[in-house]
Amino acid sequence: MTREMRAAVFKGPYDIEIEMVPVPVIGPRDVLIRVTQSGICGSDLHSYKTGFYISQQQVMGHEFVGLIAEVGAAVDGLAEGDRVTGFYAGVCGECFWCTTGQMILCPALFTNSTGYGLPGAFAEFVAIPSAVIGQNIWRIPDAIDDDTAATSEPVAVALNAVVAAGIKPGDSVVILGAGMIGNACMQAAKNAGASRVGVVEVSTSRLEAARRHGADIVCDARNNVPLDWAKDNFGVGAYHFHEGAMVDVVIECAGSPATISLAFEMVRAGGSIAFVALPKGPELIDISKIVHKLPRILGSLGGDFDLAIDSLSSGAIHTSDLVTHHFSLEDANAAFAAQLDVEGAMKVMIKP
């Protein structure tokens, strides 16, 4: 008899239903995890609103912590009851990118990964196929609470962005948008030795959280002109024919048309811009700012879970107070509605 479990199943934009679905059946190399809680990611929210990334019947959720319920006979070093997080990246192993060590670029990534193609963690159980510690499943140290543990993935994404942006001691940095990832980028930029880190936001609670976590200066973009704020605080950056601000590194974590163009205005000529957030659709950018300012422009996707878990357990990055809400699986639609409210919520967790 197939065993069944409750899961939050995507039916279409703004519509999730709780259904009984089969518990994933694990093979000898797989692990089954009973989900303790799972956070709603910005990308889950994007999918919830538009259906982008996923098809009908998808169970989302890839930022989770749970306890191992079953271990395949051929899995090394893991046991029932272990507290873990995981992410199975279903890359093909054969394409140009997989065979040249750039697995993150595998075209198959979003069709066969945890919460993208494969069932995710907004369910009682989630499976990690071909489980290998340090590769797609990670043990959570006892010192880390469940809220913190379930933020390992967004923290990994933030750390990756800061490394990609090449932040060096003494750099000035502006983070545009300070949700979970922006806040973690801000903390990681400080840890990397940035001399001054500023945050631009439109939410009072997120501005307060940024300040609490060590932002040197913040800009409430609702009643300030962010470019003027950046010029005042980081200096005026002249470039051919024009002037912007003098920020060494800008990390774009908001994904709005206004912040995307601000990134090009604020960065100094020869500085770096890292794009982390996904905009709703294509955005026009002023190419003359690329030709005349020669910024390094980077996209950032994915990250290193080991580094994230180390940073969280050492206290270098602190996220537990950024988790603002917990909802039961039955209230998944309410959970997504709460996560949509940028003023009221930072990170919403679903507890099956």
Ligand SMILES: [Zn+2]
């Ligand atoms: Zn995520």
Ligand SMILES: [Zn+2]
């Ligand atoms: Zn591939």
